[in-house]
Amino acid sequence: MRPLSLGTRLSLLFAACSAAVSLLAGSLFNQASEAHFAELDYQQLQGELTVLRNLLDGVADAADLPNRLPAVREELAQHPELALRIAGGNGRNWFDSLPSRHEPTAYRSLEIPLDPRHADGARLTLHLNIAHHRHFLDGMQRLIWLGVGLSALATALLGAWGVRRSLRPLRQMGEVAAGISASSLTTRLEAERQPAELAELAQAFNAMLARLEDAFARLSAFSGDIAHELRTPLSNLLTQTQVILARPRALEAYRETLHSNLEELQRLAQMVADMLLLAKADHGLLLPSREPLELGAELDALLDYFAPLAEEAGVRLERRGEARLAADRSMLRRALSNLLDNALRFTPAGGTIRLEVASTAGGLRLEVGNSGPAIPAGQLPRLFDRFYRADPARREGGAEHAGLGLALTRSIVRTHGGEIRCESREGWTRFILEFPA
Template sequence: MSRWSLSNRLALLFAACTAVVSLFAGVLFSRGSEAHFVELDRQLLETQLIGVRRAVQDTHGHDPRMRLDDELSRQADLTLRIKDSNGTQWHGSPIPAPPELPERPGLSTLRDADNDYRVLNALLYPDRTDSPQLTLLLNITHHQHFLQRMQRLIWLTVGLSALATALLGAWAARRGLRPLRRMGAIASSVSARSLNARLPEEHMPVELAELARSINDMLGRLDDAFQRLSAFSADIAHELRTPLSNLLTHTQVTLTRERSLEDYREALHGNLEELQWMAQLINDMLYLAKADHGLLALHREPLQLAEEVDILLDFFAPLAEDFNVRLGRDGESLIEGDRNMLRRALSNLLDNALRFTPSGGEVRVRIVDVGQGVSVCVENNGEGVPADLLPRLFDRFYRADPSRQEGSSSEHAGLGLAITRSIIRAHGGDIRCESAEGWTRFVIELPKNK
């Protein structure tokens, strides 16, 4: 059963349901017909019983047997037996009857080798205790033959209905599952080079439209992730190419001729700076890889955000003074988090804000309690970020200013905001960027307890 196709399963289910319903309806009809015949036979026998009693009473003391025979002659399949109070048969119809008849009063059914009978036992004189016993037998063999034919017809109908429903169900299921086969054909054609393929949602049944929409969304996410991965690989190659080229060129130039010890020492110091840049870049990439796989180990402790922000503002105060930028902080809150990670995230945001704030501008940090969490906003005035660039600010190696070249740390290579987002998400929060009316805001939302 587990290997059967969905069409065959549906066809079998349809056939089984049809067979059960047909059988149930047939049994009900058969039982109803049988009960109907029983009621008709009862009415006929009770009518004949009244006629027999009336025929006996109308003889006025004469022998009533001729009158009884005349009365019963109108019903060819009816037999009468009358026994006196001693059990001796007093009268009987010439039509043969079974030798053994039921003795209990009322209506009953009797079957012998060839025929079926409905039997009614009653007293000839209901008001007398020594009344003879009257037995009326109605041959119902034709009724039983009809019921048997009907039962055979019911079984035949059940079988044919199940077969017809199985065939029609298989056809209907195969036709109804055609959209699934189309989905399978499109899905089988999807590869790394064709992630832009999408399932048609317009002509899908309602039940499959939602599935097609979910698959299309999944393909969209895969396409986006693949594009990001491809861009990420290209960005890594681009970021490492420059320091490697510098190392090779510097080393080749140094080795072109004999140099003094001081020249070699200077060359090694230059190479060391490039190697430190590459090591920091690789370390940050490993950090992001751990964050993607949920491997960042947080050391949570109670933190006063106001104190942590003030420490960072004091650290950036000399740089802000050189840039002629004012620093400020509003609000305070207590949360649980990893001190070093949160300092790194806020430091990245403050460094980014200072580098893009014009002289005479301002960088503010606002801390606000929001329900069960806290909102930390790092904002600076100056030239805003276009709305179409906002969703990409947290991408790795993405630069809002394409003209900016590599700096002295990996944060300036386009990893700072990506690392910040990974840290915030590791704390169960989220971060977004807003830019409007000359202000750019990075809004962090963190839970107080996680």
């Protein structure tokens, strides 16, 4: 069964509250009216009983009563709503003007001794017909129930109208959400025009749209980048193969073409392997095998490997600091190799590449810095995007670099629970890796 809508729930709640308040107010008014009428009735009964007691003063038994009855009947005739009963001390009835057929609930009665000095003697009981009071109270109760019903109905209708108007911003949000597509991710809600209760929701909705827009833009760029990266080697393979097959050639020509194709295929295989590694990292499937590593020795080994390339490029390599880290050796070497390779490509001749490692209060800090031109601040946040290159023409780095190195490095660092960021100022570009203790 489909749950009730918020508007229906609130309308029913308003109606129930209105009915409860109206019923409580009506009940209190009804009780107050009954108490007021009862007080007035007893005041009337007490006054009439005093008059009748005076008229019957000196009556000691039933034999003395006939002489006083005319005056009593005259007094009762002036008040047709009253009825009198006189009974002896033994309960025997001396006089009773109350009709034989009457409803006890239609009368209010008050009984007092005929002689105040003899409480066990004859007694006077005066009955007051309260049928008109009861009729009034019954009518008022009907009005109360009618008012309860009408107030509940009116409150439900007004509540439904008010709730519908109040929920209009939510419906607008729904309309905006329904109209969002890949081509309209720039749509935003006007959070400042929303009610205070919905402003935070509107801001969260806009933030979600901003994240979706950014993710979609990155995905679109990624699709274009990967198509570009795959098109070049595939085009090379296709062209070389078509040329070599266009006419018979010497065996050596076929061998050279196959070697060239092998290089392109190896590049494609490496690119696919890197993308698979990134996909595993994105889904939490990249699980490092941790072992205690002496970072000084690991960094020295990497610098020994890159020393010939650095010497050829005229770049000086430096290392500072010692620390221990529990990490996957192969993954860490791959990440640092990507950073060193990146630094060698962008460090001018005569420049310096410096590796610094140090223990901090929160864990470990590792820096890979190189001297050279600074990276524009607007490009720093995107350096770790896949296939991202600062030059749209893709001229830097050569064809052997697909633009996945920094993305792989970030995935490896995050897999170890760390973070990486880039700073570029004052002629130095530093990639800072921070690992928890």
